[in-house]
Amino acid sequence: MYPLVIASIAVVAIFIERFNYYKKCRSDTQLITGMLREYIPGGKFDELADALAKDGGIPASVILDGVKCIHLKADQNELIEGASSRAVGELRKYLNYLDTIVTLSPLMGLLGTVIGMVESFNVLSTAQGQPFAITGGVAEALVCTGTGLFVAILSLLAYTYLSQKVSEFIVQIETLDSLYLSFMKGR
Template identity: 40%
Template sequence: MQVLELFHQGGLVMYPLLICSIIAITILVERVRTYNAAKSDMDTLRTKVSELVVAGQWKELRDVCEEDGGVAAKLVKTAASQPHDVEKQTQALQGAAGSIAASLRAYLNYLETIVTLAPLLGLLGTVTGMIGSFSVLSISDGEPFAITGGVGEALIATATGLIVAIIALVIHAYLVQRQDNLVAEMEEIGAVYMTALVGDNNAA
């Protein structure tokens, strides 16, 4: 009940702040599930990619990548489905890496917006609350001391805005780190794939 009371005392800006917090938590849940599913078994993938590329077993390589299901495996599978020319493979890897990285970054820009927007909404709530509090002084029979309570209520909006921004910032930092780890995995397995491919072509 006390939380609801504070929420109503914060004014109308508390509603967009609530929406911002819900969006941030929703993005966190969705991205964590996505990143967990995008994780590859790198130890197995490194070994299999090197062995199968050198052996020229492209179908087996695609099957291994399909079974893994991670983004690093998806990158290799995309390249392995193309003609096995080094230049074309390089283009295929670069194109697939850019597309996958973009999908991993999805929704993170919304968190950046919330980090900026939430404190501004809180400040707006404070300003409008103080304007309402100062209006007490314009009433001939009003009590001047009522302004103190009004300012206190208005500061609730600022505190809430800062809390939402801090939570969104922490979520953003965590998700960016998870995304960077997945991108690093793609870069590593791409290098392993191309090293094996170039070595195989040179041997041929």
């Protein structure tokens, strides 16, 4: 039961941390789209950089990495691709732990149940064949399975919700990346 309690605490902690992180990392993509249309054709890169920094979100930071290097002879495609990969890595941070807990929790619960059942049958052998001597132990052993399933369901819900948020960020990043790069190419 102790590993399951630790796993459930980890699920809640990861969910709260990621939820707050995603909330903090949002960008106003419509505003950024308008800024890209306005500032890039006019060559107002300093103003664009200031506006993107002010936004502070992850999609804006990806474009900001490209804008900061606009005066260098660097390939904007590669800069944006690298910044996007780094941003997606940050967004997916800790989600693999939730995925592992989803798989591992029911197995830990079953292991606890099997150990409890073995102990219950040991009681049967010492209770001189009284079959009712094991019922309390069996019921107690099944609590492990129920707890493992509960932690797995909780983890799956958290993982699914957070994965959806990551997917939304990825769509925003890709949309802004392609818009930025197309404006830069047209320039």
